[in-house]
Amino acid sequence: xxxxxxxxxxxxxxxxxxxxxxxxxxxxxxxxxxxxxxxxxxxxxxxxxxxxxxxxxxxxxxxxxxxxxxxxxxxxxxxxxxxxxxxxxxxxxxxxxxxxxxxxxxxxxxxxxxxxxxxxxxxxxxxxxxxxxxxxxxxxxxxxxxxxxxxxxxxxxxxxxxxxxxxxxxxxxxxxxxxxxxxxxxxxxxxxxxxxxxxxxxxxxxxxxxxxxxxxxxxxxxxxxxxxxxxxxxxxxxxxxxxxxxxxxxxxxxxxxxxxxxxxxxxxxxxxxxxxxxxxxxxxxxxxxxxxxxxxxxxxxxxxxxxxxxxxxxxxxxxx
Amino acid sequence: xxxxxxxxxxxxxxxxxxxxxxxxxxxxxxxxxxxxxxxxxxxxxxxxxxxxxxxxxxxxxxxxxxxxxxxxxxxxxxxxxxxxxxxxxxxxxxxxxxxxxxxxxxxxxxxxxxxxxxxxxxxxxxxxxxxxxxxxxxxxxxxxxxxxxxxxxxxxxxxxxxxxxxxxxxxxxxxxxxxxxxxxxxxxxxxxxxxxxxxxxxxxxxxxxxxxxxxxxxxxxxxxxxxxxxxxxxxxxxxxxxxxxxxxxxxxxxxxxxxxxxxxxxxxxxxxxxxxxxxxxxxxxxxxxxxxxxxxxxxxxxxxxxxxxxx
Numbered sequence: 067x068x069x070x071x072x073x074x075x076x077x078x079x080x081x082x083x084x085x086x087x088x089x090x091x092x093x094x095x096x097x098x099x100x101x102x103x104x105x106x107x108x109x110x111x112x113x114x115x116x117x118x119x120x121x122x123x124x125x126x127x128x129x130x131x132x133x134x135x136x137x138x139x140x141x142x143x144x145x146x147x148x149x150x151x152x153x154x155x156x157x158x159x160x161x162x163x164x165x166x167x168x169x170x171x172x173x174x175x176x177x178x179x180x181x182x183x184x185x186x187x188x189x190x191x192x193x194x195x196x197x198x199x200x201x202x203x204x205x206x207x208x209x210x211x212x213x214x215x216x217x218x219x220x221x222x223x224x225x226x227x228x229x230x231x232x233x234x235x236x237x238x239x240x241x242x243x244x245x246x247x248x249x250x251x252x253x254x255x256x257x258x259x260x261x262x263x264x265x266x267x268x269x270x271x272x273x274x275x276x277x278x279x280x281x282x283x284x285x286x287x288x289x290x291x292x293x294x295x296x297x298x299x300x301x302x303x304x305x306x307x308x309x310x311x312x313x314x315x316x317x318x319x320x321x322x323x324x325x326x327x328x329x330x331x332x333x334x335x336x337x338x339x340x341x342x343x344x345x346x347x348x349x350x351x352x353x354x355x356x357x358x359x360x361x362x363x364x365x366x367x368x369x370x371x372x373x374x375x376x377x378x379x380x381x382x383x384x385x386x
Numbered sequence: 387x388x389x390x391x392x393x394x395x396x397x398x399x400x401x402x403x404x405x406x407x408x409x410x411x412x413x414x415x416x417x418x419x420x421x422x423x424x425x426x427x428x429x430x431x432x433x434x435x436x437x438x439x440x441x442x443x444x445x446x447x448x449x450x451x452x453x454x455x456x457x458x459x460x461x462x463x464x465x466x467x468x469x470x471x472x473x474x475x476x477x478x479x480x481x482x483x484x485x486x487x488x489x490x491x492x493x494x495x496x497x498x499x500x501x502x503x504x505x506x507x508x509x510x511x512x513x514x515x516x517x518x519x520x521x522x523x524x525x526x527x528x529x530x531x532x533x534x535x536x537x538x539x540x541x542x543x544x545x546x547x548x549x550x551x552x553x554x555x556x557x558x559x560x561x562x563x564x565x566x567x568x569x570x571x572x573x574x575x576x577x578x579x580x581x582x583x584x585x586x587x588x589x590x591x592x593x594x595x596x597x598x599x600x601x602x603x604x605x606x607x608x609x610x611x612x613x614x615x616x617x618x619x620x621x622x623x624x625x626x627x628x629x630x631x632x633x634x635x636x637x638x639x640x641x642x643x644x645x646x647x648x649x650x651x652x653x654x655x656x657x658x659x660x661x662x663x664x665x666x667x668x669x670x671x672x673x674x675x676x677x678x679x680x681x682x683x684x685x686x687x688x689x690x691x692x693x694x695x696x697x
Contacts, residue, residue: 325658
């Protein structure tokens, strides 16, 4: 469920203590592969792994449903007065409402699209922020080493030891979250894991010959970090980013359940589910299962894709 | 010793973060406590009363002095009690829930992982992997509600609410009420731990010492349990330490679903009531508990694995 790093990422964290793993995505030396090489590699993952294809298709369909669906399926999702005047609150699925209506009278199918937009936006945007911040933090910390590394990593240790959900709740209460703020808050609390992963790899990369060569040729720290170290950790970054999206969606759902999700009339899958769950005893199943299935499907799909990507990028697993 | 020092540094850092969080509230703590309509006079007297008009370094000193000497975290805005009393009356109940769930999760996850390795790439393995994926992806509050719906309301096997007794003994006296919360909280942990056990056992099975054991004539059962399992179990301790923040976060959701009167429910209520001192207090305690927990995990690791020594 929710709220935590994927177990396999934890596994990588465990391994980091012993010594980081080599990245298969990285070439033996020199600058990282060109974009084409990476694309081909990614494509090969999907050709070889059926679960990854299923996952990718599910994600694509869900994005299409949420963002293109409303173009073809018009529903009122913002005017609660209008929805309340509509006399069918909590009505079961019917020809007029394929997935029924909720307690306000909003059409549930349209609501899943509308709330899905928020959940997916937050998921991808927060994961993007977390990845960029985490990668830069980890690469800088690992490359410069010494006291810079010590200070930067202690900051990560400190923040990692505050349970993520608690930290999120504190920030959401203090800043009275809007959609943008929620993205920022989740992004700024989720960068710790990528930071540690990338630092671990940077420690290995910075003593490699090609980095030494760049330094001898006069390349500065910024060039080495951005052009040579970060591209060589791309495998780890992509794999982790995939899991980050799933985690961000689940974190937003947890915040929505507590009542700290996006403010009305906007909604997200977590808030919707939380509303539905409060009607559970009344037997309004259509307010729970469709949106619950949507969350689980997307998160499982993202995990499938992430797992396949990790298998593809890891030398040790490829050897087997 | 070095590990202890590291934990101490992290603890100091955590308190500093909490102090900073209390000071980045837009409009200041006074607005958070008194509301947006407070007059400037009210704000000024609130600030003077709580020392918010002092220079920031003096405030930090006072904060640390209160925290270290008296564990004084201030007063709850909503209920007329100190944050310290509120937390200490709830903390043992959360520890009970956490303890039972974690032990239960390990006891279920390890055999599951082993079973998957024994039946690897067969139907059972795929089914279990699929199920653990679903539980991993399911929000805890959804799982908790579904459990209530089916096992408490439809079948009436267990009570809807968690035990609400005020003492730990009272809670343990109603074990039936604990079943659903424990299941909810351990589901994620079981899902992730069994996945981990499966992959680390698979890795262990490919190691040279397994081949050596086989070559020496050890039977498949002996190889599995004496050689592979023992080595795969060691990193599980570290994983447990690293998963603590997640499990503590899960406890917050679980307690809220089942109305279990622990720290998590306290935190949720504090969040909904904008009770910032209480919220910061519970977060600080959750973080301290996490630091201590992972310290214990590391020490255990050093005891179990002779290759690791903390000097």
